[in-house]
Amino acid sequence: MRILKNCSQALRGLRLNSGNTLLMTIGVMIGIASLTVIVAIGFGIKLKVLNRIANMGFGPESFSVYAGGGRLFFSRSKNTSMTLQDSEDLLALPTVRLVVPRQRKRMQIINKKEFTSTRVYGVTPDWQRARGWNIVDGVFLSDSDLDRKKKVVVLGATPARKIFKNKDPIGKMVRLQNNFYEVIGLLEEKGLTESGYDPDDRALIPLTTSMARLTSETHLHSIKVVTLNASQVPETMEAVKQVLRRNHNLSVFSEDDFRFVTPEGIMEWVTESAQAMNRMLILISTVSLLVGGVVIMNILLVSIRERVKEIGIRRCFGARRFDITLQFLFESILVSLLGGVLGIGLGLGISFGLKRFDILPTQVTWQPFVLSFVFCTFIGLIFGIHPARKAALMSPEESIRS
Numbered sequence: 001m002r003i004l005k006n007c008s009q010a011l012r013g014l015r016l017n018s019g020n021t022l023l024m025t026i027g028v029m030i031g032i033a034s035l036t037v038i039v040a041i042g043f044g045i046k047l048k049v050l051n052r053i054a055n056m057g058f059g060p061e062s063f064s065v066y067a068g069g070g071r072l073f074f075s076r077s078k079n080t081s082m083t084l085q086d087s088e089d090l091l092a093l094p095t096v097r098l099v100v101p102r103q104r105k106r107m108q109i110i111n112k113k114e115f116t117s118t119r120v121y122g123v124t125p126d127w128q129r130a131r132g133w134n135i136v137d138g139v140f141l142s143d144s145d146l147d148r149k150k151k152v153v154v155l156g157a158t159p160a161r162k163i164f165k166n167k168d169p170i171g172k173m174v175r176l177q178n179n180f181y182e183v184i185g186l187l188e189e190k191g192l193t194e195s196g197y198d199p200d201d202r203a204l205i206p207l208t209t210s211m212a213r214l215t216s217e218t219h220l221h222s223i224k225v226v227t228l229n230a231s232q233v234p235e236t237m238e239a240v241k242q243v244l245r246r247n248h249n250l251s252v253f254s255e256d257d258f259r260f261v262t263p264e265g266i267m268e269w270v271t272e273s274a275q276a277m278n279r280m281l282i283l284i285s286t287v288s289l290l291v292g293g294v295v296i297m298n299i300l301l302v303s304i305r306e307r308v309k310e311i312g313i314r315r316c317f318g319a320r321r322f323d324i325t326l327q328f329l330f331e332s333i334l335v336s337l338l339g340g341v342l343g344i345g346l347g348l349g350i351s352f353g354l355k356r357f358d359i360l361p362t363q364v365t366w367q368p369f370v371l372s373f374v375f376c377t378f379i380g381l382i383f384g385i386h387p388a389r390k391a392a393l394m395s396p397e398e399s400i401r402s
Contacts, residue, residue, distance in 0.1 A: 017307075020299045021335055027292030028339025028379065029346060032372045034285040036347025037362075039371070041354070044361035060230040062130065063262040065090075065240060066222045081248045081257050082220040089243050090225060095236045098226040100130045103210045103217070109203055110175040111163040118159040119202045120176060122210020130226050138170040138185035141206055149208045153181040157189035157200040179213055181205065222261075233262070289375055292339065293383035296332055300387035304328070311394055321392040328391050332384025333377060340376035344369065 015021075067082040087101040103122035108115050121127075128140045135154070145152050153174060160169050160183075169183045190199045211218055227236045237260055244258050304311070311324060351362040 017303055020303050021338075024292075024296045024299050024335045025339040025342060027295035028289065028336050028376060029292075029343040031285055031289035031292045032340045032343025032376065033346040033350065034288055035282070035371060035375070036344055037350050037354075038282060038285055039367050040347070040351035040362040040364050041360055043363035043365050043367075044351075044355065047361070047363045059132070059226075060263060061228070061233065062224060062226045063233060063237060063260055064222050064224045065244070066259050066261060067220060068257065068259065082223065082244075083218060083247075084220070086244060086247055087220065087223050089247060090223060090240055093236065093239050093243070095227050095232040095239070096225055097228050098126050098130050098224075100124055100127045100224040100226075101207060101220050102127075102222050102224065103207060103215055104221040105210075105215055107176060107214075109159050109163060111169075111172065114163040114165075116159055116162040118156070120210070120214065121202060121204050122207040122214065123204050124207050127204065127224075130224050133190075134188040135185045136188050137168070138183070140185050141204065146206045146208050149212050150206060151179055151181045151209060151213070152184045152205065154185035154187060154204040155183055156187045156202040156204075158198055159201065159203055160186055176203075176205075176214065237262075289379055293336075293379040296335060296380070297383040297387055300328060300332060300384065301390065304387055304391045308394065311391055315394075324392040324394075325388045328388035329381065329384045332388070333380030336376040336380030337373075340372045344372050 065082070084101055087099050090096060091099045100123060104119060106117060106119050109118050109120070123141070124146060125141050125143055127133075128135070138154070140154060141152065144150070153176070155169055155174075163169075163174065164172065169186060172183050173180045174183060175181070187200070187202075187204075192198055205214065225236065225240060227233055240260075241256065245256065248257055250257065314324065314327075348364060351364055354360040355362045
């Protein structure tokens with residue numbers, strides 16, 4: 001009952017000193033709004049990256065094996081040990097549904113006077129089935145193209161736009177090195193990723209054509225592996241590792257001369273890259289909240305000097321020092337919670353605005369609400385203790401005389 005009475009007194013004090021209450025609330029509101037937006041952006045980027053990974057054909061049931069040791073797309077050294085025999089051996093594994101051996105080389109692609117540099121991949125017809133990448137015009141590479149080493153090419157949206165402008169490329173001829181290739185298909189446009197990578201900057205030719213006419217090499221850049229279902233990926237990766245180490249005659253003490261790239265690995269890399277920025281932004285938000293706490297403490301100290309008679313009258317009418325302490329602690333906590341609620345509202349508004357106008361990806365979750373409640377209670381309690389104790393230590397006689 002006494003606690004409720006002190007809480008009521010705190011609400012009355014905040015209402016009567018609305019100017020000070022507003023200033024204290026704004027300080028906390030800005031910090032909480034910043035925290036809410038940062039968390040929403042972090043989750044939004046993760047969700048968008050995951051969706052983009054899936055959209056680019058990196059489904060949960062697939063992974064890629066790249067030549068050369070290292071991590072993800074970063075090789076420690078050039079390696080030429082991965083071959084078509086590796087690809088055939090991997091396809092024989094019981095949990096594997098598809099394998100797509102690939103070569104890659106960046107070079108100029110030329111259409112008369114127009115030219116651009118693009119990534120040229122030598123692939124098999126299974127590439128489209130493994131990636132789930134649609135053809136918007138023409139056809140994809142066929143088994144016949146592969147068997148006959150035909151000089152045909154499927155263009156991504158970026159090189160097609162650069163060398164053909166707005167014209168239909170199907171049936172036209174383009175030059176790669178010293179050979180002319182007929183454009184037979186156009187890939188669906190995917191768009192830039194959040195890191196600035198352009199998946200549409202590519203051209204696909206039959207793997208056999210690449211080996212015979214483009215690279216004059218038989219080793220592979222990478223092999224994409226698609227399992228029967230996602231749950232089989234870990235065991236399949238282990239089986240792939242054993243097959244490749246055996247095929248490459250690696251000793252027990254030798255490091256792998258290949259590396260795996262999985263959707264989870266890409267996501268982990270993206271997360272690690274983003275964490276440093278998130279930590280800095282969260283630090284800024286925390287500093288903002290601490291500043292808000294200091295503002296609350298200073299304004300409460302000023303408010304106490306303005307409310308000396310009120311404190312003295314309460315003491316004369318039986319309020320104990322504990323009651324005065326509780327009143328001002330409640331005022332500090334309540335104004336912090338009010339700032340938190342308004343900050344969440346402002347943060348959600350900014351988050352939805354960023355998403356609505358396609359400025360930044362955001363995803364609202366429950367974390368900001370929990371974090372805000374904890375932070376606000378903590379800020380109100382810690383920064384309210386000193387003013388509350390100072391108010392409680394005032395003697396009733398001196399307070400009334402003041």
